[in-house]
Amino acid sequence: MEKGVLKRWIKENDGLHSQATRHPFILSIRDGTVDFSSYKRWLEQDYLFVRNFVPFVASVLVKASRESENDSDMEIILGGMAALNDEILWFKKEASKWNVQLSHVVPQHATEAYCRLLEILINPETDYTTAVTAFWAIEAVYQQSFSLCLESDSKTPAELMQACRRWGNDDFGTYCESLRRIADRHLAHAPEDVRKKAEEAFKLILQLEVDFWNMSFG
Numbered sequence: 110m111e112k113g114v115l116k117r118w119i120k121e122n123d124g125l126h127s128q129a130t131r132h133p134f135i136l137s138i139r140d141g142t143v144d145f146s147s148y149k150r151w152l153e154q155d156y157l158f159v160r161n162f163v164p165f166v167a168s169v170l171v172k173a174s175r176e177s178e179n180d181s182d183m184e185i186i187l188g189g190m191a192a193l194n195d196e197i198l199w200f201k202k203e204a205s206k207w208n209v210q211l212s213h214v215v216p217q218h219a220t221e222a223y224c225r226l227l228e229i230l231i232n233p234e235t236d237y238t239t240a241v242t243a244f245w246a247i248e249a250v251y252q253q254s255f256s257l258c259l260e261s262d263s264k265t266p267a268e269l270m271q272a273c274r275r276w277g278n279d280d281f282g283t284y285c286e287s288l289r290r291i292a293d294r295h296l297a298h299a300p301e302d303v304r305k306k307a308e309e310a311f312k313l314i315l316q317l318e319v320d321f322w323n324m325s326f327g
């Protein structure tokens with residue numbers, strides 16, 4: 110059985126992967142030069158994204174319950190869903206801390222494009238292998254990005270530490286590793302056309318993440 114398809118894809122797409130996980134917006138948080146209006150723009154748009162991400166994760170859970178032979182897939186995905194409840198509450202608190210009115214936020218192009226992909230992935234015609242690969246990619250980009258801002262030599266502003274810990278902490282890293290193992294296990298047995306679809310979704314997600322970070326600059 111082939112092992113570690115996803116690590117190979119990361120290597121093969123190293124340039125795009127680095128743009129997504131070491132984006133200038135994230136690096137500006139890490140070196141303490143971040144423009145807080147960019148942070149607020151990201152906060153508004155990410156709240157909209159996460160509201161659309163919840164039904165996507167629910168659809169992955171449904172697919173796991175129907176298509177996975179391994180019970181632990183469901184448990185890991187369900188844990189991710191539960192964490193999203195907390196995440197939505199965090200966005201609301203963070204928005205009030207920064208005087209951001211979430212009810213008035215208009216989605217930007219990058220948010221709309223990303224949510225359109227989520228809609229395609231929610232579709233029952235999208236297979237579980239592609240959906241869970243996409244799920245891993247979306248979570249892993251945030252984990253790798255925000256963990257940079259927690260490194261010992263980082264100068265992350267104190268006001269942004271909570272946000273960085275949310276996705277950069279070790280537990281979230283372990284959770285992303287679990288998702289990667291699930292996706293890799295299914296990819297190892299997937300027919301070529303499914304692998305192709307999953308790889309396309311992976312690459313598209315990296316690009317959409319870059320566009321999403323770019324949007325924070327306005």
Ligand SMILES: Cc1ncc(CN)c(N)n1
Nearest residue numbers: 155158159247248251321
């Ligand atoms: C755009 C985006 N990508 C990923 C995540 C992590 N769930 C997020 N909150 N927003």
